Amino acid sequence: MEKKNIDWSNLGFAYMQTDKRYVSNYKDGAWDEGTLTSDANIVLNECACVLQYAQTCFEGLKAYTTEDGHIVTFRPDLNAQRMASSAKRLEMPVFPEDRFVEAVHKVVEANAAYVPPYGSGATLYIRPYMFGSNSVIGVKPAEEYQFRVFTTPVGPYFKGGAKPITIRVCDYDRAAPHGTGHVKAGLNYAMSLYAIVDAHEKGFDENMYLDSATRTKVEETGGANFLFVTKDNTVVTPKSPTILPSITRRSLLYVAEHYLGLKTEEREVYMDEVKDFAECGLCGTAAVISPVGKIVDHDREICFPSGMEKMGPVIQKLYDTLTGIQMGHIEAPEGWIHKIC
Numbered sequence: 001m002e003k004k005n006i007d008w009s010n011l012g013f014a015y016m017q018t019d020k021r022y023v024s025n026y027k028d029g030a031w032d033e034g035t036l037t038s039d040a041n042i043v044l045n046e047c048a049c050v051l052q053y054a055q056t057c058f059e060g061l062k063a064y065t066t067e068d069g070h071i072v073t074f075r076p077d078l079n080a081q082r083m084a085s086s087a088k089r090l091e092m093p094v095f096p097e098d099r100f101v102e103a104v105h106k107v108v109e110a111n112a113a114y115v116p117p118y119g120s121g122a123t124l125y126i127r128p129y130m131f132g133s134n135s136v137i138g139v140k141p142a143e144e145y146q147f148r149v150f151t152t153p154v155g156p157y158f159k160g161g162a163k164p165i166t167i168r169v170c171d172y173d174r175a176a177p178h179g180t181g182h183v184k185a186g187l188n189y190a191m192s193l194y195a196i197v198d199a200h201e202k203g204f205d206e207n208m209y210l211d212s213a214t215r216t217k218v219e220e221t222g223g224a225n226f227l228f229v230t231k232d233n234t235v236v237t238p239k240s241p242t243i244l245p246s247i248t249r250r251s252l253l254y255v256a257e258h259y260l261g262l263k264t265e266e267r268e269v270y271m272d273e274v275k276d277f278a279e280c281g282l283c284g285t286a287a288v289i290s291p292v293g294k295i296v297d298h299d300r301e302i303c304f305p306s307g308m309e310k311m312g313p314v315i316q317k318l319y320d321t322l323t324g325i326q327m328g329h330i331e332a333p334e335g336w337i338h339k340i341c
């Protein structure tokens with residue numbers, strides 16, 4: 001299979017239309033058999049539930065070219081599980097988890113020419129999503145839905161790649177107690193748009209959200225979980241019922257313990273203790289691990305000892321091990337790698 005003529009090493013995190021996408025429709029209480037299509041557009045009624053009441057959720061995962069030339073995805077079963085929990089919270093029918101993994105497989109296979117080559121620094125981002133598609137004007141769930149999966153080749157989420165970023169403590173909230181912060185609902189992202197535009201205008205790369213009940217604890221950013229490293233090399237991640245359960249973060253905790261022999265803690269992290277950490281990073285599918293060099297908390301600046309030039313040593317080891325597992329030069333734990341071809 002011949003690869004597309006794309007400047008892989010200079011890709012940003014942006015949408016590029018690829019050849020095929022998957023679509024399955026839900027009607028009269030059942031999903032149809034699903035199919036691949038070349039049509040990237042969706043035609044909806046003006047009163048579709050997704051357009052009026054934002055009944056939509058999504059997932060994000062990546063396909064990688066391994067050192068020995070295979071195409072693989074990373075833990076797609078966990079994305080399937082998380083989408084099922086998002087769907088339940090939003091009163092949407094679950095797209096069966098085994099069919100989710102199969103749909104991702106088919107779309108990646110059909111777009112193999114767009115999977116960036118090994119060593120290019122780019123990957124194929126995969127976006128499964130679903131939405132309420134029939135017209136609804138009273139506030140209630142739709143009766144018809146569409147589940148789709150598209151792909152797009154991407155480079156680093158933050159412009160500087162692996163350069164440390166600067167973030168600010170945000171005065172807006174991302175998620176309410178007992179709200180939808182723990183699921184991947186489109187509405188969580190809609191309400192973060194004002195805050196991210198404001199952050200960018202003020203020169204920050206991202207927002208650090210605090211818990212909205214007490215504003216004393218670290219939650220996450222608009223698109224990634226936090227990872228901290230203490231001065232004695234313990235990896236600490238915030239535990240909260242209102243953050244998204246990141247698959248990258250869960251994988252990194254395993255890597256820290258079982259591959260690197262580090263101590264890990266998943267616990268509440270108070271803003272007051274952040275200044276005592278040695279390293280900080282953001283982790284997620286899009287972010288991979290993006291090092292944070294500085295956090296601006298209103299009139300106070302927290303500068304991590306790892307500095308603004310490169311990743312700290314522990315975060316670098318975590319990054320190398322995780323990407324090594326994904327690219328096939330470090331042996332993966334059982335079931336983490338799904339081979340496409």
Ligand code: PLP
Nearest residue numbers: 223224225244246247248284285
């Ligand atoms: N937190 C938020 C709000 C996200 O959007 C994402 C991205 O999916 C993550 C965390 C990271 O999750 P994952 O590692 O499963 O991609």
Ligand code: COI
Nearest residue numbers: 060061223284285286287
């Ligand atoms: C992902 O990492 O897959 C996300 O959905 C985050 C988003 C900011 C692109």
